[in-house]
Amino acid sequence: MSATAPPLLEVEDLTIEVRGADGTALPIVRGVSFTVADGEVLGIVGESGSGKTMTLLALLGLLPPRVRVRGAVRFRGRDLLTLSEPELRKLRGAEIAVVFQDPMSSLNPVQRVGDQVAEQLRAHRGLDRGAAATRAVELLERVGIPNAASRARSYPHELSGGMRQRVMIAAALSCEPALLLADEPTTALDVTIQAEILALLRELADQLGAAVVLISHDLGVISEMASQIAVMYAGDVVEQGASAAVFANPQHPYTWGLLGSIPLLEGWPPKPLHAIPGQPPTVAARPSGCPFRIRCAHAFEACTERPELLGRVAADHRDRCHLEPAAKAAARQAAPLDAGAAS
Amino acid sequence: MTRFIVGRLAWTLAVVVAITILTFLIFFAAPGVDPAHQLAGRGATPAAVATIKHDFGLDRSLPVRYALMMKHLVIDRDLTSYSQGRVKVLPQLVDAAPVTFSLVLGATLLWLVAGVLIGVLAASGRRLLDPLLMGAGLIAISIPTFLLGDLLNLITQDRLHGFFLFSWIPPLGYVPFAQSPWGWFSHLVVPWITLSVAYVGIYSRVLRSKLQEVSEADFVRTARAKGLSPRRILVAHTLRNSLLTLVSIFGLDFAGLVAGGALVTEVVFGLPGIGALTFHAFQDLDLPVIMATVIYGAIFVVLANTAVDILYAWLDPRTRSSGFDPAT
Numbered sequence: 001m002s003a004t005a006p007p008l009l010e011v012e013d014l015t016i017e018v019r020g021a022d023g024t025a026l027p028i029v030r031g032v033s034f035t036v037a038d039g040e041v042l043g044i045v046g047e048s049g050s051g052k053t054m055t056l057l058a059l060l061g062l063l064p065p066r067v068r069v070r071g072a073v074r075f076r077g078r079d080l081l082t083l084s085e086p087e088l089r090k091l092r093g094a095e096i097a098v099v100f101q102d103p104m105s106s107l108n109p110v111q112r113v114g115d116q117v118a119e120q121l122r123a124h125r126g127l128d129r130g131a132a133a134t135r136a137v138e139l140l141e142r143v144g145i146p147n148a149a150s151r152a153r154s155y156p157h158e159l160s161g162g163m164r165q166r167v168m169i170a171a172a173l174s175c176e177p178a179l180l181l182a183d184e185p186t187t188a189l190d191v192t193i194q195a196e197i198l199a200l201l202r203e204l205a206d207q208l209g210a211a212v213v214l215i216s217h218d219l220g221v222i223s224e225m226a227s228q229i230a231v232m233y234a235g236d237v238v239e240q241g242a243s244a245a246v247f248a249n250p251q252h253p254y255t256w257g258l259l260g261s262i263p264l265l266e267g268w269p270p271k272p273l274h275a276i277p278g279q280p281p282t283v284a285a286r287p288s289g290c291p292f293r294i295r296c297a298h299a300f301e302a303c304t305e306r307p308e309l310l311g312r313v314a315a316d317h318r319d320r321c322h323l324e325p326a327a328k329a330a331a332r333q334a335a336p337l338d339a340g341a342a343s
Numbered sequence: 344m345t346r347f348i349v350g351r352l353a354w355t356l357a358v359v360v361a362i363t364i365l366t367f368l369i370f371f372a373a374p375g376v377d378p379a380h381q382l383a384g385r386g387a388t389p390a391a392v393a394t395i396k397h398d399f400g401l402d403r404s405l406p407v408r409y410a411l412m413m414k415h416l417v418i419d420r421d422l423t424s425y426s427q428g429r430v431k432v433l434p435q436l437v438d439a440a441p442v443t444f445s446l447v448l449g450a451t452l453l454w455l456v457a458g459v460l461i462g463v464l465a466a467s468g469r470r471l472l473d474p475l476l477m478g479a480g481l482i483a484i485s486i487p488t489f490l491l492g493d494l495l496n497l498i499t500q501d502r503l504h505g506f507f508l509f510s511w512i513p514p515l516g517y518v519p520f521a522q523s524p525w526g527w528f529s530h531l532v533v534p535w536i537t538l539s540v541a542y543v544g545i546y547s548r549v550l551r552s553k554l555q556e557v558s559e560a561d562f563v564r565t566a567r568a569k570g571l572s573p574r575r576i577l578v579a580h581t582l583r584n585s586l587l588t589l590v591s592i593f594g595l596d597f598a599g600l601v602a603g604g605a606l607v608t609e610v611v612f613g614l615p616g617i618g619a620l621t622f623h624a625f626q627d628l629d630l631p632v633i634m635a636t637v638i639y640g641a642i643f644v645v646l647a648n649t650a651v652d653i654l655y656a657w658l659d660p661r662t663r664s665s666g667f668d669p670a671t
Contacts, residue, residue, distance in 0.1 A: 093571070109660075123569065
């Protein structure tokens with residue numbers, strides 16, 4: 001790629017607002033920025049309600065019209081937020097595809113799964129019915145569905161959860177998109193199936209050279225796939241950087257908490273899991289300043305001011321926390337929100 | 344699917360038998376009722392009552408009486424109405440049925456097409472169109488059929504009959520299709536409209552709310568994320584899943600009308616259908632005719648329900664394979 005080519009996906013200061021009951025604008029997502037290069041995997045992690053899925057839907061213009069989206073979403077240099085619906089339609093499914101969380105509700109219950117893969121090919125590749133059906137069977141084979149030719153005639157309820165998600169993946173990758181958005185692709189599945197589906201996603205994305213934005217609440221899932229990480233909390237990105245850097249030297253107390261809530265299988269007896277006390281705030285009840293301060297063991301006066309997302313330890317490893325980076329190691333030791341510190 | 348259909352038909356047969364027993368008990372075994380006098384109708388001679396007593400075995404046990412009645416009804420088909428001097432009942436039903444079918448089929452077609460179109464149009468979310476159409480739907484539902492029918496008659500038969508739009512509408516009555524297709528059509532147009540108006544209101548409102556509900560479904564979001572055209576999303580995803588609701592109410596509405604529910608429309612427009620037959624039978628307290636129409640109607644409702652179940656299983660694969668072991 002030449003130096004002047006724009007990155008594959010560049011999200012700048014993305015803000016998503018809904019109107020509250022009294023007509024005031026409630027920001028669901030505040031000033032999110034990230035960049036995804038060709039073939040790169042970005043992981044967005046956070047609890048339910050942190051704005052991950054809204055961010056993803058905003059990228060494709062799939063939010064309901066009453067939701068206001070500001071900022072810029074540049075895909076290969078074109079701002080998707082300014083595109084018309086027909087222009088977006090040409091990109092959706094063809095250049096940018098999505099795998100949603102629950103493959104049962106995300107597949108049409110009364111349409112054969114082969115047709116659900118084929119209709120995308122017909123819409124974007126102009127294939128006729130027969131060619132699209134043949135290609136759909138090939139794709140179902142490719143995602144590891146046995147007897148794909150007969151399975152293509154099944155309805156979603158006749159397949160297991162893992163098979164359904166394979167169908168979703170086959171449909172998403174059918175037009176060889178440059179960017180794959182995966183919204184909690186393994187959350188609705190059995191634990192034993194999760195690893196298979198993740199491996200399949202990684203393998204196919206590699207083969208196609210597709211970049212992936214992977215959304216999950218599970219840092220374990222993210223750590224397996226992502227080279228870049230953004231941690232979201234209550235609509236803010238609170239920490240962002242290369243995953244090696246974030247895992248090695250997490251800067252935000254919320255990230256510490258997330259890391260502490262991963263079960264470790266090493267050693268006996270098992271170390272106790274740490275939960276972050278309290279609940280994430282709702283959009284309407286979000287406190288002023290740092291939204292995490294009411295659950296944070298390290299909050300101090302400065303936290304009533306909303307911290308900036310700054311590279312405090314390194315230029316490409318940014319966080320929204322007022323604590324002095326030098327003081328963080330001691331703070332993390334003193335208030336053990338993660339298993340490492342607890343031992 | 345075949346197994347499902349066979350099972351469903353066997354069940355239907357059982358229900359039909361149960362209905363005939365129930366009807367028999369209501370007419371012949373209700374306490375304080377003398378079925379011979381009821382069957383004979385108003386002002387019957389003692390001789391007629393005696394004949395009836397013998398014909399229906401009214402001095403014998405209940406099972407024998409049931410068997411005799413079914414013999415008259417199904418095997419000999421000579422159930423007789425005594426109130427108008429020994430007229431056989433079943434030929435009357437057979438004559439009336441095509442009239443009702445013609446009326447209901449035409450109205451059905453009209454209200455399905457109009458109901459789906461208006462429902463889709465309203466759900467497509469134009470700012471003013473939706474409340475306007477739904478308001479009109481509410482009015483359509485609320486207009487009593489007898490009022491609308493008489494109003495249309497007043498306009499097309501009387502006040503504005505000279506106006507070129509209505510001058511082709513013939514006087515009230517019915518002409519069989521085989522005799523004159525145009526006569527059949529022109530006699531039925533106004534009744535079709537009258538009968539379907541309320542149903543257009545109901546169906547468009549039901550479909551609109553279902554469409555809006557389904558359009559929030561995850562799989563519609565998936566379809567949008569696939570970059571499909573709005574038309575494709577509507578037809579293959581939203582509408583396909585919404586129509587299931589209409590199928591189930593349609594079966595009941597259709598059966599109810601064919602079974603005699605179109606009574607008011609038939610009477611207002613002088614159509615000699617099942618409803619009109621029942622209406623006149625009630626006026627004359629003509630018990631054999633009432634009994635026959637009740638059984639006919641019940642059988643038709645059951646058959647229509649079976650048809651709906653089969654159609655539903657075809658439309659929604661999930662209902663088909665209950666008991667099917669999902670392979671992994």
